[in-house]
Amino acid sequence: MAAARDGEGTRRKILGAAEELFAERGFDGTTIREVAERSGLSGPLILFHFQTKEGLYEAVKDDIVRRWQANLDGSPLPKGGAGAFVDVMIEAAFAFYRDNPTMVRIANWGRLAGDDAPWGGEEEIHRWYRTSLVEAQRRKEIRDDISPLAITALISGAVHVWWEFRGHMEEHVRQGSYEPLSDDAYLDQITAVIRRGLAPLGGEKEKEA
């Protein structure tokens, strides 16, 4: 179906196939021929729409960011200071990795290749992190001797490793180095550790398991 003369539909078919392949194999590992096969279209048609392989790659990233931002618009960032902002932050990061695997993988490939530029909209998220954390520190909801950057890195890292080292960690579990652990249990446990580690100093207000 749609075998002829449907520019927009064709573009979307190509973008879909290319996104999968770039996520799986990276830029260098993906060929236009493979994108052509997976989308059921011809190579030249892909280049007609996107000019070059680079152009296709940029279009894929733009498309991902566009969809992601359209999604964000529906659910604005919660105001920091709901009391347990750190919990919100961990949960948000955890859900983001779970729900946007191709975006994360393409970003990972890009970062390894030396592309350190933030993706569209990322700055907004980080300013939200920083502002909310500083605010929580000001209110003495979390200790104020840990920099917001360290908190963000700690949380991002814990989440990143869980989703991106998944297969690798499963190998270690298979070899008996660790007991298996469910996604939910992991989320609960790192939340408990980080929240307690960030509790205000001096106060006896640590309670949760």
Next chain:
Amino acid sequence: MAAARDGEGTRRKILGAAEELFAERGFDGTTIREVAERSGLSGPLILFHFQTKEGLYEAVKDDIVRRWQANLDGSPLPKGGAGAFVDVMIEAAFAFYRDNPTMVRIANWGRLAGDDAPWGGEEEIHRWYRTSLVEAQRRKEIRDDISPLAITALISGAVHVWWEFRGHMEEHVRQGSYEPLSDDAYLDQITAVIRRGLAPLGGEKEKEA
């Protein structure tokens, strides 16, 4: 120098150039011609010694593991239970990433490409982690409601992100999303948070900054 007939020296020159390039650009992004240029040798000579590009890649990984294990033999794993095993673990992971950047990068490229197999000697490290953590839990030095896998992932993640998202995070700092933070300060801060987050429940023995 060594322009003719020095098999072992040639092998090492090739391996050195190839390790750099595979770390920078990954397997697909590296060409034998580039390895030839960087090592000052010819392409066919590389294939004479390693048969195929795949063979070269495997030889590079083997060589890295060999050097790394030779290094480990000099300093055996500390026995868990020096009191603050978690601190030791964080420091060890932090130093590992800092001191083995090409190994880490090649492993990252490989993992993205779907290679989840543990590298030689890795199992030993993870069994050390697990055993020491379980032991620390048994002695009530750290809380026992957090699984060793979660602790390992939390620590690995915090360290991984710090070294592997470095350029990316610097972009965020440059954009004003965060204040700069030194390596040492980051290490101190995540150690403080994780150690406190893992302190035994119920006890009032949290003290450090």
Next chain:
DNA sequence: GTCTATACTTAGATAGAC
């Protein structure tokens, strides 16, 4: 807009002289 045919380039790998 879409395809087939094809040009051009570069990749991995081999042949064979030295």
Next chain:
DNA sequence: GTCTATCTAAGTATAGAC
């Protein structure tokens, strides 16, 4: 062991008919 010359396959990209 090492090189030059070269092969073949595969890659990106273009030409031109429909």
